[in-house]
Each structure stands twice: as C-alpha cells, then as structure tokens.
Amino acid sequence: xxxxxxxxxxxxxxxxxxxxxxxxxxxxxxxxxxxxxxxxxxxxxxxxxxxxxxxxxxxxxxxxxxxxxxxxxxxxxxxxxxxxxxxxxxxxxxxxxxxxxxxxxxxxxxxxxxxxxxxxxxxxxxxxxxxxxxxxxxxxxxxxxxxxxxxxxxxxxxxxxxxxxxxxxxxxxxxxxxxxxxxxxxxxxxxxxxxxxxxxxxxxxxxxxxxxxxxxxxxxxxxxxxxxxxxxxxxxxxxxxxxxxxxxxxxxxxxxxxxxxxxxxxxxxxxxxxxxxxxxxxxxxxxxxxxxxxxxxxxxxxxxxxxxxxxxxxxxxxxxxxxxxxxxxxxxxxxxxxxxxxxxxxxxxxxxxxxxxxxxxxxxxxxxxxxxxxxxxxxxxxxxxxxxxxxxxxxxxxx
Amino acid sequence: xxxxxxxxxxxxxxxxxxxxxxxxxxxxxxxxxxxxxxxxxxxxxxxxxxxxxxxxxxxxxxxxxxxxxxxxxxxxxxxxxxxxxxxxxxxxxxxxxxxxxxxxxxxxxxxxxxxxxxxxxxxxxxxxxxxxxxxxxxxxxxxxxxxxxxxxxxxxxxxxxxxxxxxxxxxxxxxxxxxxxxxxxxxxxxxxxxxxxxxxxxxxxxxxxxxxxxxxxxxxxxxxxxxxxxxxxxxxxxxxxxxxxxxxxxxxxxxxxxxxxxxxxxxxxxxxxxxxxxxxxxxxxxxxxxxxxxxxxxxxxxxxxxxxxxxxxxxxxxxxxxxxxxxxxxxxxxxxxxxxxxxxxxxxxxxxxxxxxxxxxxxx
Numbered sequence: 001x002x003x004x005x006x007x008x009x010x011x012x013x014x015x016x017x018x019x020x021x022x023x024x025x026x027x028x029x030x031x032x033x034x035x036x037x038x039x040x041x042x043x044x045x046x047x048x049x050x051x052x053x054x055x056x057x058x059x060x061x062x063x064x065x066x067x068x069x070x071x072x073x074x075x076x077x078x079x080x081x082x083x084x085x086x087x088x089x090x091x092x093x094x095x096x097x098x099x100x101x102x103x104x105x106x107x108x109x110x111x112x113x114x115x116x117x118x119x120x121x122x123x124x125x126x127x128x129x130x131x132x133x134x135x136x137x138x139x140x141x142x143x144x145x146x147x148x149x150x151x152x153x154x155x156x157x158x159x160x161x162x163x164x165x166x167x168x169x170x171x172x173x174x175x176x177x178x179x180x181x182x183x184x185x186x187x188x189x190x191x192x193x194x195x196x197x198x199x200x201x202x203x204x205x206x207x208x209x210x211x212x213x214x215x216x217x218x219x220x221x222x223x224x225x226x227x228x229x230x231x232x233x234x235x236x237x238x239x240x241x242x243x244x245x246x247x248x249x250x251x252x253x254x255x256x257x258x259x260x261x262x263x264x265x266x267x268x269x270x271x272x273x274x275x276x277x278x279x280x281x282x283x284x285x286x287x288x289x290x291x292x293x294x295x296x297x298x299x300x301x302x303x304x305x306x307x308x309x310x311x312x313x314x315x316x317x318x319x320x321x322x323x324x325x326x327x328x329x330x331x332x333x334x335x336x337x338x339x340x341x342x343x344x345x346x347x348x349x350x351x352x353x354x355x356x357x358x359x360x361x362x363x364x365x366x367x368x369x370x371x372x373x374x375x376x377x378x379x380x381x382x383x384x385x386x387x388x389x390x391x392x393x394x395x396x397x398x399x
Numbered sequence: 400x401x402x403x404x405x406x407x408x409x410x411x412x413x414x415x416x417x418x419x420x421x422x423x424x425x426x427x428x429x430x431x432x433x434x435x436x437x438x439x440x441x442x443x444x445x446x447x448x449x450x451x452x453x454x455x456x457x458x459x460x461x462x463x464x465x466x467x468x469x470x471x472x473x474x475x476x477x478x479x480x481x482x483x484x485x486x487x488x489x490x491x492x493x494x495x496x497x498x499x500x501x502x503x504x505x506x507x508x509x510x511x512x513x514x515x516x517x518x519x520x521x522x523x524x525x526x527x528x529x530x531x532x533x534x535x536x537x538x539x540x541x542x543x544x545x546x547x548x549x550x551x552x553x554x555x556x557x558x559x560x561x562x563x564x565x566x567x568x569x570x571x572x573x574x575x576x577x578x579x580x581x582x583x584x585x586x587x588x589x590x591x592x593x594x595x596x597x598x599x600x601x602x603x604x605x606x607x608x609x610x611x612x613x614x615x616x617x618x619x620x621x622x623x624x625x626x627x628x629x630x631x632x633x634x635x636x637x638x639x640x641x642x643x644x645x646x647x648x649x650x651x652x653x654x655x656x657x658x659x660x661x662x663x664x665x666x667x668x669x670x671x672x673x674x675x676x677x678x679x680x681x682x683x684x685x686x687x688x689x690x691x692x693x694x695x696x697x698x699x700x701x702x703x704x705x706x707x708x709x710x711x712x713x714x715x716x717x718x719x720x721x722x723x724x725x726x727x728x729x730x731x732x733x734x735x736x737x738x739x740x741x742x743x744x745x746x747x748x749x750x751x752x753x754x755x756x757x758x759x760x761x762x763x
Contacts, residue, residue, distance in 0.1 A: 304473065304514075306470075306471070306472075306473060307472070307514060307517070307518035308518070310470040310472075310518045310519060311517075311518045311519065311520065313468070313470075314402075314429065314468065314519055314520055315520075329434075329437070329473070330473045330475060330476075331437070373518075376517045376518075376520070377514070377517045377518060379517065380513045380514050380516070380517030380518075381513070381514055381517075
C-alpha cells in the first residue's frame with residue numbers, strides 16, 4: 001500500500017461524490033437543455049449542484065459557471081474579464097507566483113495589446129497588498145491573485161487585496177483551486193468578483209471546475225456555440241461531474257470547518273517540515289505558519305528533485321517536485337525563483353501535500369525514506385555535494 | 400532479487416532489451432528514458448530521434464505494456480556539456496567527434512549508472528546495445544555481438560570493470576531480425592520503427608549551425624593545400640571539414656581528393672589523393688583497456704578505426720603515459736584524429752584510444 005502525499009496534484013474521488021454521480025452516468029443521461037422529461041431530470045441535477053456550490057461560496061446560483069476544470073476557470077476569468085473591459089483599459093495586475101493557467105493567459109493577452117504587471121513576493125512567497133495597490137493604474141481592468149500557492153502552500157491576504165480592488169473599482173479574480181479544500185471561502189468577505197475552483201483537488205472528479213462570476217461583471221466567453229451557462233460557456237454541461245464537484249465541495253467545506261481535522265492536518269504538516277528540515281541541507285519553502293494545513297515543501301541541496309521523487313516512488317511514497325508537469329523538465333520553478341531561491345537550489349525541490357487518509361505513521365515513514373534517498377543521491381553525485389560545492393560553484397558548468 | 404534499470408530510448412532495440420530483463424528474470428525492472436534536451440522550440444515535432452518527445456511517448460507505452468514502472472531521468476546538463484559541446488569542440492580542434500561513444504561514456508554508463516542507480520536503488524543497468532559481457536580469468540570482458548553486422552563494441556571500448564559489472568546487454572546473442580520478431584510478438588509499438596542513423600542532436604546531418612550556436616563559430620574562408628603545399632582551393636572554415644571527407648571541397652585536380660589533415664591554427668585544410676591518406680602507422684591518446692591493464696608492453700591485435708570499417712591486423716606498443724603506437728599490417732584508410740582506434744583479440748574488445756593529430760604523432 002503506497003503513501004500518497006501529492007494531494008495538490010489530485011485527490012482520489014471520494015465515495016460520496018462517486019455515488020452522487022452514478023445516477024447521472026446511468027439513468028439520468030439527458031441533455032439539461034432539452035425540453036422533455038429526460039432533459040428536465042438532468043437539469044435538476046445541474047441546478048442542484050449549482051445551488052450547492054453557490055451556497056458554499058456565499059454566492060447566488062446564477063453567479064456560478066461550470067467549466068472543465070481549474071485551468072479553464074482561470075483562463076476564462078482572465079481573458080473573459082479582460083476582453084470584456086478592454087474598451088476601458090488594457091492593464092492587468094497579477095503576481096509572479098500564480099499558476100501557469102493564469103500566467104500564460106496573461107502572457108497571451110500581453111501579445112494582444114495588454115500590459116501585464118507581475119507583482120513580486122517576499123522570501124516566504126507572500127504578496128504585499130501595498131505592492132498590488134501600487135501596481136494598479138487608471139487603465140487597470142483586472143487584478144488576479146491566488147488564495148494559496150500550489151507549490152509552497154503560502155496563503156495570501158486576498159481579503160485585503162480585495163478591498164483595495166473594490167476601492168479602486170477594478171475587477172478582482174482569486175484562483176482558489178488549492179485553497180478551496182481547506183479555507184472557508186466567502187466571495188463577499190474577499191470582495192472578489194471572479195473565483196476559480198477545481199473538482200479533483202477536493203476529492204471530486206476530474207474534468208470539472210467552477211467559476212464564480214459576480215453579477216454585473218462583464219465576461220466574454222472562451223467557447224462559442226451555445227447559450228449554456230448564461231452564455232458564458234457553450235457546450236453541453238457535464239452534469240455528473242458537476243454533481244460530483246458539488247458533493248465533494250460540500251463535504252470538504254464541512255471538514256474545513258472542523259478544527260479537529262484542520263489541526264490534525266497542520267500537525268502532520270508541521271511534523272513533516274520539522275523532520276525534513278533537520279536533515280542537513282534541507283530548507284523549508286513557503287511561509288512557516290501562513291500556509292495551507294496540508295502543504296509541506298522544501299528544497300534539498302545537492303540533489304535533483306525528480307530523482308528523489310522517483311526514489312520515493314519505488315519505496316511506495318508518492319510525492320512531487322511541485323513544479324511544472326512537463327516530462328522530466330528541470331526548468332526551475334518560477335515560484336521558487338520569485339521567492340529569491342537560486343536556480344541551482346530550486347532544482348532540489350520536493351513537495352509533500354497531505355490528505356484525508358494520511359496518518360502520523362505516513363509522516364514518520366516519509367521522513368525516513370527522504371533521509372535515505374537524499375543520502376544515496378548525494379553520494380552518487382559528489383560534484384553537487386553541498387559541503388564541497390559552495391553556492392558560487394552553481395554557476396560553473398559541470399564539465 | 401535485484402533491481403535492474405532498463406535504459407529505454409523509445410527504439411526497438413532498447414524496448415526488447417527491457418522486455419528480456421522484465422520477462423526473463425526474476426529481477427524487478429524499472430524503465431528509464433533519458434531526457435537529453437529541453438523540449439519545445441523549432442522543429443521538435445519533426446525530429447525523429449531518441450531525444451524527441453515522440454521517443455518518450457514510445458518508451459512509456461512499451462513500459463506500460465511490459466508492466467514496469469517508468470521514469471524520465473533528466474540528463475540535459477551532462478549531455479549538453481559532455482556530448483554536444485564536446486562534439487563542437489572536436490571540430491574546432493580539427494578532429495572528428497564521436498558523440499555515440501561520448502554518450503555511452505558520460506551519459507549511459509556514467510550519469511545513468513551513477514545517478515540512476517542511486518535514484519532507483521538499482522544494482523544494474525540493461526541497455527539495447529549489441530555487445531556481450533563475460534567474465535574470464537577474473538575480469539569482466541567486453542565481447543563483440545554475435546550479429547557482427549550490429550556489433551556496437553566500437554562505441555563501448557571506454558567501459559571499465561566497474562561499469563561492466565553493473566551492466567547487462569540482453570541483445571548480445573541476438574540478430575536484428577530476431578529482435579524485431581520479438582518486438583512484434585510482444586505487440587510493442589516500436590517493433591517497426593526505422594533505425595536511427597543520424598546524430599540525434601544534429602537534424603539533417605548539418606552540424607555547421609550547431610558550431611555557431613554552441614561555440615560562435617561561423618567559419619572563415621581559408622586555403623586548401625595539396626600535399627606539396629600548393630594552394631588548390633578555398634574552404635569555408637576548417638571546422639566544417641573532417642579527415643577522409645571527399646565531397647564539398649570544390650577542388651578539381653583531375654582525380655578525386657580527400658581531406659588528409661586539418662590545421663586549426665592556420666585555418667588550413669590539406670588534401671590528398673586516395674593513396675596519400677592511407678596510413679600504416681598512427682598514434683592514439685587516452686588509452687584504455689577494458690580489463691584494466693594492457694595485455695603486454697607490445698602485442699598483436701586487430702584494430703578498427705571507424706564504425707563498420709573492417710578491422711585489420713596490427714602491432715600495438717605502449718607509448719608514454721597514455722598513448723599507443725599502432726602499426727598495421729596493411730595501410731588503413733584515413734585515420735581521423737579524435738575517432739576511436741578500437742583493439743580486438745578475436746571476439747574480445749580489448750580497449751583502445753583516440754587517434755592523435757599528425758603533429759602529436761610526429762612529436763611522440
């Protein structure tokens with residue numbers, strides 16, 4: 001039995017969500033846009049899912065758009081709002097540590113006449129709301145800041161940023177994909193206009209996400225060809241997945257409210273971080289306390305993160321380097337670089353993200369396996385051994 | 400039970416090698432594809448080599464079919480420095496590079512063995528090379544493949560005792576048609592893949608762009624001289640030529656001429672007629688013996704100076720700290736500085752060295 005510590009990548013579909021979905025994959029197979037009975041029955045499931053998600057976010061059902069996932073939610077939020085407001089101005093403010101679904105969409109707009117300001121972060125990965133305020137100008141139409149970072153787990157002061165945006169009358173998007181399973185979300189407390197969430201990060205199915213779009217926020221759709229989702233997202237709705245998302249999100253929100261489960265997770269997280277950082281050359285990344293309860297991330301001197309992840313996997317421990325999903329890439333993480341970690345050190349990144357099924361025994365076994373794996377990898381790569389290779393050596397080619 | 404890393408390039412040979420260790424032994428097998436280049440950029444999709452994303456897809460599919468775990472090992476840094484840059488530098492030194500041998504020496508049997516075995520906790524690496532390993536008189540021996548047509552020992556002479564001890568060549572007893580047949584029987588998607596011939600990081604065989612890109616060498620025209628020192632033409636830059644080359648010289652002397660020597664310091668290319676560039680004696684540097692020691696101070700052997708060239712009888716003498724003097728029974732055609740001179744005793748690959756420049760030969 002393996003120990004799964006990669007919940008920021010995806011989570012297993014929980015039984016309740018699967019059971020809620022099954023009728024919509026079998027008897028209730030209608031198209032929710034149809035007039036007839038089969039259509040109406042499917043529509044009921046979709047409407048109920050929408051109501052449930054709206055309630056969990058403090059929103060109205062009409063403000064929820066179902067999408068194909070977190071990436072589409074982010075893309076739609078950025079491009080949809082920016083193009084709709086493009087007559088007023090063409091400036092976007094975001095941060096250097098956003099998910100690529102935000103950053104690459106902003107970069108795309110940058111090639112189509114928009115200016116994008118990327119606000120930096122401090123060494124813990126925290127965004128300074130004052131820096132966001134300073135980046136806003138009279139042409140700014142959108143600010144996009146994530147609620148919690150997917151690589152290092154740092155939780156951002158989105159409510160403060162939201163109040164700045166509200167005062168400056170600029171639309172505010174929050175990527176809450178990672179935060180949704182753990183933090184109570186209230187779109188009004190955040191003063192957010194657009195909020196992204198994803199099904200499979202909170203024990204729901206893959207292929208489904210949701211986007212809160214505050215009433216009155218103009219949005220241009222990405223997909224054309226139908227009036228679904230109030231003309232914001234054409235295409236026959238994925239009813240079963242929407243039901244699964246709604247069910248899983250409700251259960252996750254319940255659990256997030258339970259201090260017992262939250263403190264259980266943060267206890268495991270702190271034990272992981274403490275155990276890992278006593279290994280020489282292992283450094284915590286992200287904020288010490290202002291971080292997701294399930295997220296422990298480190299950089300390890302003298303190793304390649306991907307090698308350690310493979311080594312751990314062969315011992316039955318599933319982890320991640322935390323950065324880009326590209327096969328075998330060693331591109332240093334943009335998040336770690338933005339936090340001021342040098343490219344060489346950033347290559348040794350390891351991200352362990354806990355979940356419902358993890359136990360204290362998992363933490364103990366993982367720390368032990370990391371310690372052994374790191375020792376083995378360092379012994380095999382003497383040139384990169386931290387004791388013999390001071391930081392200055394990182395610039396020298398390994399010839 | 401031990402754990403074996405199967406190096407999988409996405410080609411048919413390494414696919415079958417992985418299948419043989421996965422199916423034929425009680426050992427646990429882990430498939431590993433080495434990423435040598437960053438993906439993306441112009442022409443990636445078109446490249447049909449072991450460095451392409453398509454190759455990674457093929458390797459992964461084969462691993463899935465064999466039911467073994469599959470990982471990607473990133474070796475971009477080492478490959479860039481030890482294979483690509485070394486390739487460019489060889490040309491800049493007027494020598495002929497040997498990238499396949501460098502890839503074996505520094506990537507497959509160093510980076511993968513050292514780092515890979517640590518990461519995957521394995522004991523041995525299996526590759527799809529056509530060669531055999533045996534233990535004779537207490538030493539690991541590198542032997543030619545049974546299929547002489549496919550034998551790859553010319554690229555493996557650099558292996559050490561330590562490396563051989565940790566290596567398996569499951570294809571050493573097989574012929575290429577047998578390997579394809581096995582791939583077909585196993586239903587591997589790589590069964591009908593064409594042979595890769597060109598150098599994986601030099602698309603369409605044109606390395607001039609690479610010299611400019613990696614080392615800023617654009618080439619400056621210079622003289623082409625004949626053996627007597629008479630200028631017979633103009634070249635585009637000495638590094639664009641290689642010893643033994645015939646085409647692209649633009650020299651019309653009534654008979655075919657070949658590059659005989661390249662002199663980087665004076666940007667000069669020297670040509671000669673066919674019989675002028677054969678030699679019965681040359682020296683090598685960086686001598687290496689697979690068994691750890693030379694058979695004798697002076698010994699009889701057979702030598703091969705390029706892949707697939709016939710090997711010829713020779714007498715080998717140790718020369719200085721790391722050199723060898725090779726005297727062949729009959730002249731060999733165009734020994735090219737930088738290329739391996741690989742020594743054999745029957746089926747056994749004894750080792751070899753890199754052919755030295757003419758001036759080095761004269762100085763020795």
